[in-house]
Amino acid sequence: MPSSTSADRTRTDALLIFPPQTEARFFPYLSLPYLTGHLRRRGRRVHQADLNIAVLHELLCRPALLDDAVRAQDTGDDSTAVSDWYRRAVAEVFAAHIGDLRAHVLRKEPAGDLGADRAVRLAGLALELLVRDTFLVRTWENLGRLDDAVRRVAARPPAASDVPVASLHRLVSGLLGRHRPRVVGLSVAFFSQLAPALLIAAWVRRLAPDTRICLGGQQVMLRHDSLARLPGVLESVDALCPTAGEEPLERWLDALDGTVPLTAVPGMTWLSRSGADSRTGPPVTLRFRDLGPPDFTGLPFRSYLNDALELAIVSCVGCYWGRCAFCSYGNRALPQGGYQQGTATQIADAVETVVRATGTRYVSVADENTNLRLILKAMRVARARGVRVRFGVRGRLEAILTDPEFCLDLAAAGCAMISVGYEGVSQRLLDRMDRGVRAADYQRILDNLDAAGITVRFSVMGQVLDETPDEFEASLRFLVDNERRIGIDALELMVAEPGSRLVGSPEEYGLDLDTTDRLAGNPELSYLAGRVGHPLSVRGGPTRTEALDRLVRIFHTVRPGRTHASTSSHPAPAGPHGPGAAALRPHTWVRVAPASADDHAADRVTLADLVRERFYALPRADVEQRPDGLLTARTERGSRLLARLADAGAGTADPERSASPAPSARSSS
Numbered sequence: 001m002p003s004s005t006s007a008d009r010t011r012t013d014a015l016l017i018f019p020p021q022t023e024a025r026f027f028p029y030l031s032l033p034y035l036t037g038h039l040r041r042r043g044r045r046v047h048q049a050d051l052n053i054a055v056l057h058e059l060l061c062r063p064a065l066l067d068d069a070v071r072a073q074d075t076g077d078d079s080t081a082v083s084d085w086y087r088r089a090v091a092e093v094f095a096a097h098i099g100d101l102r103a104h105v106l107r108k109e110p111a112g113d114l115g116a117d118r119a120v121r122l123a124g125l126a127l128e129l130l131v132r133d134t135f136l137v138r139t140w141e142n143l144g145r146l147d148d149a150v151r152r153v154a155a156r157p158p159a160a161s162d163v164p165v166a167s168l169h170r171l172v173s174g175l176l177g178r179h180r181p182r183v184v185g186l187s188v189a190f191f192s193q194l195a196p197a198l199l200i201a202a203w204v205r206r207l208a209p210d211t212r213i214c215l216g217g218q219q220v221m222l223r224h225d226s227l228a229r230l231p232g233v234l235e236s237v238d239a240l241c242p243t244a245g246e247e248p249l250e251r252w253l254d255a256l257d258g259t260v261p262l263t264a265v266p267g268m269t270w271l272s273r274s275g276a277d278s279r280t281g282p283p284v285t286l287r288f289r290d291l292g293p294p295d296f297t298g299l300p301f302r303s304y305l306n307d308a309l310e311l312a313i314v315s316c317v318g319c320y321w322g323r324c325a326f327c328s329y330g331n332r333a334l335p336q337g338g339y340q341q342g343t344a345t346q347i348a349d350a351v352e353t354v355v356r357a358t359g360t361r362y363v364s365v366a367d368e369n370t371n372l373r374l375i376l377k378a379m380r381v382a383r384a385r386g387v388r389v390r391f392g393v394r395g396r397l398e399a400i401l402t403d404p405e406f407c408l409d410l411a412a413a414g415c416a417m418i419s420v421g422y423e424g425v426s427q428r429l430l431d432r433m434d435r436g437v438r439a440a441d442y443q444r445i446l447d448n449l450d451a452a453g454i455t456v457r458f459s460v461m462g463q464v465l466d467e468t469p470d471e472f473e474a475s476l477r478f479l480v481d482n483e484r485r486i487g488i489d490a491l492e493l494m495v496a497e498p499g500s501r502l503v504g505s506p507e508e509y510g511l512d513l514d515t516t517d518r519l520a521g522n523p524e525l526s527y528l529a530g531r532v533g534h535p536l537s538v539r540g541g542p543t544r545t546e547a548l549d550r551l552v553r554i555f556h557t558v559r560p561g562r563t564h565a566s567t568s569s570h571p572a573p574a575g576p577h578g579p580g581a582a583a584l585r586p587h588t589w590v591r592v593a594p595a596s597a598d599d600h601a602a603d604r605v606t607l608a609d610l611v612r613e614r615f616y617a618l619p620r621a622d623v624e625q626r627p628d629g630l631l632t633a634r635t636e637r638g639s640r641l642l643a644r645l646a647d648a649g650a651g652t653a654d655p656e657r658s659a660s661p662a663p664s665a666r667s668s669s
Contacts, residue, residue: 012047013039013046015046015179015181017186019200021136021528022190023527024190025052028296028312029189031216036294036295037293039250047298052193053305055131055171058170059167060102070129073087104119108302121611130164135162135195136196139521142519143227143519144230146194147230150195154232176211181211183211183212183252185241185245186200186217187216187217188216189217192528192529194219198233205235205236212238212239215239221332222328222498222499234272239268243267244286244288244317266282267281268281288341292350293354308362313351315347315367315370318368320339321369322339324433325500326495326500327500328499341374342378345381348385355389362389363389364393369395392415394418395418399437402444411453418449419458420456424467425478427439450485455487457489458486462491462550462551463493463547465509465541476554480558492551496520497533510541518534580633581642583630584631586629589609590610591608605618614648619638622638623638630654631651
């Protein structure tokens with residue numbers, strides 16, 4: 001327990017921060033709630049702050065920030081007229097609907113005419129427009145350039161920085177002023193958070209020089225040695241935590257109280273600003289089974305970028321399989337004791353605590369790979385206590401799912417979704433990567449999950465070692481054949497992350513790696529490049545360009561969730577003899593592009609659905625735009641086009657108009 005004499009009881013013991021910039025905005029990332037829960041149960045004063053979602057909340061509270069950012073992005077160049085107009089239009093629509101956006105995103109109230117789905121999309125688009133081309137969303141060639149850029153930005157007055165950087169500085173300085181923390185811990189889960197995290201650390205060092213600063217999370221685990229050599233890290237950070245942070249933070253606070261020596265603090269690498277060698281404390285002894293449930297208190301968990309309230313738990317540390325060659329997270333679980341699994345009762349306790357504390361009706365089990373038998377047992381325990389909640393899991397298409405009764409049992413316990421990785425249907429490649437699954441089982445598994453009513457979402461990997469054209473075609477064919485019953489969350493090329501078996505033995509997998517300081521990710525398809533590792537090439541396999549083309553082909557060919565005509569409950573789009581619409585009133589978020597932004601404005605009316613990010617070109621021979629914005633059909637073809645736009649959600653067929661164009665305006669087209 002903390003000392004009552006040595007600690008300043010007016011200060012927060014630990015301020016835990018999840019930094020921008022990442023797409024993890026659907027529910028709170030779990031590192032902070034688990035750390036917070038553990039430290040609070042030890043009597044510590046902890047505040048947790050998710051600055052990744054706070055940047056969005058700041059924008060919702062101060063929508064003029066978007067106007068400032070858009071003005072800064074406006075080029076005034078005729079060649080970018082469409083882009084400039086589009087950004088201004090998005091900002092205008094955002095401002096026009098700010099009340100509905102605040103109601104839904106911040107309080108989960110109805111979103112007016114926008115609806116929940118559009119409100120979530122528009123808020124996300126506005127955020128991406130705010131941070132566009134700024135420091136927060138830069139990608140990096142190597143860690144040295146990242147570190148140099150952080151130091152330059154940190155040295156500038158915040159007001160001289162980009163709009164979102166200045167906004168982030170206000171958030172950080174406000175937290176430090178309110179909480180006066182003894183320790184600031186930054187959880188860096190994704191590579192895209194690394195530069196903003198180091199910038200926050202530099203600000204904390206300047207604003208609160210007596211505060212201790214620690215970096216932890218997945219990126220510290222992957223890049224511990226490289227980070228410990230960066231000048232900016234040595235200037236701003238006191239310690240790196242390349243392991244689970246509960247025990248290290250707990251014991252560090254004890255050391256600051258004077259109740260234990262600093263040398264007894266486990267799991268920390270202490271950095272020296274003088275450039276002397278870093279030193280590492282003893283290993284941690286706390287196990288996952290010793291931990292309690294996450295604590296979301298203090299986080300705005302009802303205000304994440306989701307249609308409804310959703311929270312998460314974990315059931316383990318590491319991966320019980322752990323052998324997939326490309327998975328740095330799972331591969332760390334291979335040594336004896338690396339994988340730690342909770343008990344069914346412990347997991348049920350976490351589910352019950354979260355549900356009763358927050359009222360959530362959906363819980364994500366956010367493991368890299370969930371032990372499905374364990375989670376089924378845990379959810380049955382929770383249901384026996386009267387806790388009924390739907391849940392989602394992540395895993396592999398493994399043999400247990402070939403049992404239809406097991407899939408039905410999962411669904412009966414509340415399982416609504418399973419997210420899986422898909423590397424194709426070549427058993428040769430699956431075995432080479434040590435995936436531990438049989439491609440021959442995949443169809444049966446999808447059939448079983450579909451029959452049980454469990455949604456399946458794929459993350460599709462490309463550049464799967466030396467995949468042949470025929471192997472790719474077979475893998476693509478499987479996706480097309482099953483497109484109705486799957487979703488696709490991500491498309492990304494294989495990445496050789498530090499700590500993975502790919503990097504440990506590249507020759508075993510036919511890889512040539514560039515192990516200099518160059519970085520490689522997936523900037524074409526993943527948010528801010530996604531996973532980042534060593535550049536690779538595959539001997540005898542597709543080049544990166546060829547592999548990327550294959551993924552793009554999947555994107556254009558596979559239509560996830562497509563409902564075929566034989567099973568559709570929706571009417572088909574208006575055909576040559578189908579019902580038309582004589583007039584259409586575009587929704588407020590659908591704008592007509594001005595002539596200055598459209599080289600073909602004399603021949604067409606161009607509509608932009610700014611929420612769905614779609615353009616529609618309507619021939620002026622068929623459709624007329626009235627001064628009040630109403631679109632009217634001049635021909636039967638125009639009537640059909642307006643009907644299709646109404647079906648696409650771009651506007652409302654105007655009931656004040658007649659059902660068809662005037663005879664004089666009809667055409668035989």
